Amino acid sequence: MxxxxxxxxxxxxxxxxxxxxxxxxxxxxxxxxxxxxxxxxxxxxxxxxxxxxxxxxxxxxxxxxxxxxxxxxxxxxxxxxxxxxxxxxxxxxxxxxxxxxxxxxxxxxxxxxxxxxxxxxxxxxxxxxxxxxxxxxxxxxxxxxxxxxxxxxxxxxxxxxxxxxxxxxxxxxxxxxxxxxxxxxxxxxxxxxxxxxxxxxxxxxxxxxxxxxxxxxxxxxxxxxxxxxxxxxxxxxxxxxxxxxxxxxxxxxxxxxxxxxxxGEASLRHLKSLARFMWEEANMRPYPKAPYVGDDAFAHKAGMHVDGVRKVPASFEHIEPEKVGAQRRVLISELSGASNVFLKAVEMGIDVDRKSPEVREVLKQLEKLEREGYEYESADASFQMLIKKVLKSHKTFFDLEAFRVMVEKRSKSEPCMSEATVKVNVGGETEFTVGEGDGPVDALNQALRKALMRFYPSIADVVLKDYRVRILDPEEATAARTRVLIESGDGRRVWGTVGVSENIIEASWEALVDSVEYKLFLEEESGPEGGGGA
Incomplete structure (x- = not known):
């Protein structure tokens, strides 16, 4: 018929x-x-x-x-x-x-x-x-x-x-x-x-x-x-x-x-990429809850749901995500169970046993950090750093020795100027650089990239695509803790990182460091042209 x-x-x-x-x-x-x-x-x-x-x-x-x-x-x-x-x-x-x-x-x-x-x-x-x-x-x-x-x-x-x-x-x-x-x-x-x-x-x-x-x-x-x-x-x-x-x-x-x-299927497998292309052309942010093609369309958070999807995908998905060019996502939060952590690790290419003590330790650390204000649903890269630290496979590519940020407004009619200095140690060598930007976080980002460029040229590909701030305890007024979420990309992949501190600059620095380290991990594990990513 x-x-x-x-x-x-x-x-x-x-x-x-x-x-x-x-x-x-x-x-x-x-x-x-x-x-x-x-x-x-x-x-x-x-x-x-x-x-x-x-x-x-x-x-x-x-x-x-x-x-x-x-x-x-x-x-x-x-x-x-x-x-x-x-x-x-x-x-x-x-x-x-x-x-x-x-x-x-x-x-x-x-x-x-x-x-x-x-x-x-x-x-x-x-x-x-x-x-x-x-x-x-x-x-x-x-x-x-x-x-x-x-x-x-x-x-x-x-x-x-x-x-x-x-x-x-x-x-x-x-x-x-x-x-x-x-x-x-x-x-x-x-x-x-x-x-x-x-x-x-x-x-x-x-x-x-x-x-x-x-x-x-x-x-x-x-x-x-x-x-x-x-x-x-x-x-x-x-x-x-x-x-x-x-x-x-x-x-x-x-x-x-x-x-x-x-x-037919030949077209529909490109549906998500078409939708993202059109959001870009219209200069509009992609809607994460969009049916079929939104980033959250096949995102699973509750532990029972994740376990069900792991066993029978159709139990919690009305269509196979691949049919519309989408991907399943496992979200990590305080609601997570061992299935979430295990599948997230597998998604990231990390070899771990679902019943291992390490999975329980990740859950323990996750609960502790989320009580402090961290949130990993949009910060896959930071979560991968967390897993690597628990598995003791985390590699430090550089160490911070010091940073300083200065914001100056010289007159009422002139815009603010931001300048940051960063001193880092890479394999025993110290690099001291200065960066200027539209704001203090941009200046800090520029200075960090300059400091690392000589050692890791691929850092030049990394761009900060989005920056979001959330006040966690507004009752503390100006002393409130701040959560910073940063979205970065290198033209092939996009990843998210998170930082938390009473000082917005320090929270931003933490997210920036995770972003850069994640890029370097990707380069080391899969090569400059490799796939993967959050």
């Missing part, structure tokens, strides 16, 4: 860019389009043809380069009221974009026809019919987005269906039912889509927004009711609360509903 084929339509470059704080450059849009094409997206909506020169240049550049799999779509609207389709500037821009697919939206809801377009019901139907027919006559594949369709159907089912019939009469290749306000429920989406499927012969699509946090559920409900085309964005970015998230929709369609989409 053949699987139902679902066409995946990505609108990240148009609808996604309407998200607050998101703006793609021309080069960025081209880079994203190439990545979506490689991933196996069927249709890539590149932008609003009549809105700005950047989008028109994007269409031109991509037309010259070509795509290996996807079809490119330009977006626009139906003609203006009482204007011939051939003379409408927006429709002309769609033709000028020279994309194989043109997607246009029109009004389905009488509220919009009367109060927004300020036209008649019949004129709105003519606008839809004429616009679709004009684009079809120019040889384009036409996707008709029925804006606010579910709201319009709720208000007047008869008229909403008439708008779809008008698009059908014009020759539309797809009729896409839009939950533009994002407030419909899955059972309503299913019922309405099913009714439309009985009334129309043209293939249906669904375009959901996430204002009620039902964008994914509504999209899947639309498919169950007969839609064979799904629109959305990568990571669900979009205006207001966002669009339906294709990163969650695609694996649900393929693995849970038995549909054929994208390039």
């Amino acid at each position: 053949n699987k139902q084929r679902i066409e995946i339509y990505d609108t990240t470059l148009r609808d996604g860019e309407q998200a607050a704080g998101v703006s793609f450059s021309l080069v960025g849009k081209l880079r994203i389009a190439r990545r979506l094409d490689e991933f196996g997206i069927d249709v890539i909506e590149g932008g609003y043809a009549a809105s700005n020169p950047k989008d028109m240049e994007f269409f031109r550049r991509l037309r010259e380069e070509g795509l290996s799999h996807a079809r490119l779509a330009a977006f626009g609207s139906t003609r203006r009221a009482h204007t011939a389709a051939s003379e409408d500037r927006g429709l002309q821009a769609l033709i000028e974009a020279q994309t194989p697919v043109c997607t246009i939206f029109g009004k389905s809801w009488l509220l919009h026809v009367r109060e927004v377009l300020c036209t008649t019901e019949d004129e709105n139907l003519a606008m839809i019919r004429d616009s679709v027919r004009f684009l079809k006559e120019q040889g384009r594949e036409v996707i008709y987005d029925a804006e606010h369709f579910y709201d319009g159907y709720r208000d007047d089912p008869g008229y909403a269906l008439k708008t779809l019939k008008a698009a059908e009469e014009g020759g539309a290749d797809r009729l896409v039912l839009c939950d533009t306000n994002g407030g419909s429920l899955p059972e309503e989406i299913h019922a309405v889509t099913e009714a439309v499927a009985e009334a129309c012969t043209t293939p249906l699509g669904v375009h959901a927004h996430n204002d009620a946090e039902l964008g994914v559920a509504n999209s899947l409900a639309g498919v169950r009711a007969g839609a064979t085309h799904v629109q959305g964005t990568i990571n669900g970015i979009g205006e207001r609360c966002g669009n339906a998230n294709l990163v969650s929709i695609a694996p649900a369609l393929f693995y849970k509903m038995g549909c054929d989409c994208l390039c």
Whole structure:
């Protein structure tokens, strides 16, 4: 039995860019389009043809380069009221974009026809019919987005269906039912889509927004009711609360509903890397709780859960993480049991017996340190240092002799200047360096890297990617203990370290030292090009 084929339509470059704080450059849009094409997206909506020169240049550049799999779509609207389709500037821009697919939206809801377009019901139907027919006559594949369709159907089912019939009469290749306000429920989406499927012969699509946090559920409900085309964005970015998230929709369609989409498993195994790529391009922090692809999606903390996963992964995981390019993570905290420590050690490549005294000693040290304020869920590298110390396999690459940090503000109008001096001993040799930075921690980091560079050149690859501070006992005011979490990377791996002290600089130093030592351990154990890491 053949699987139902679902066409995946990505609108990240148009609808996604309407998200607050998101703006793609021309080069960025081209880079994203190439990545979506490689991933196996069927249709890539590149932008609003009549809105700005950047989008028109994007269409031109991509037309010259070509795509290996996807079809490119330009977006626009139906003609203006009482204007011939051939003379409408927006429709002309769609033709000028020279994309194989043109997607246009029109009004389905009488509220919009009367109060927004300020036209008649019949004129709105003519606008839809004429616009679709004009684009079809120019040889384009036409996707008709029925804006606010579910709201319009709720208000007047008869008229909403008439708008779809008008698009059908014009020759539309797809009729896409839009939950533009994002407030419909899955059972309503299913019922309405099913009714439309009985009334129309043209293939249906669904375009959901996430204002009620039902964008994914509504999209899947639309498919169950007969839609064979799904629109959305990568990571669900979009205006207001966002669009339906294709990163969650695609694996649900393929693995849970038995549909054929994208390039199947070959695409989905790259799902997490695509999601991270898009977060970077949108200049947004990855969401750790994101289903399927978030760093916490397959993270296990409670000892009983970890033991269950160790024995039967399906006992606490709804899908194998590898199927979407993700990895299982074992978290370490005061809730940990021997299974957590054992599996974490195995994950890190450390040979240890689950029932050994060393595992119990790690648990004992872990409980002690967490009472002092340490937290290892986001500090895998520091936890590995802890295990090595307990196993007495920890190697000291350098010893601190002294450090000093100075912050100076010379006048009201000048910014603060930070300077740090570090004296370290490496194999009997003393190195004394000075570093400057935007702040005291940055200056300390620069000075430490300078001090070690002569002995360990690979330190040049390490960059501080994130720095977080948590006050542990605020009732102590300025004397409170501080937890510092640092995320570092070398271009191939990313790892986290932690430091705790009443002095924020000392806590930062502790986390910095763990970060550098972890890098040196990686280099020593697996070589500069080796894998692994936290």
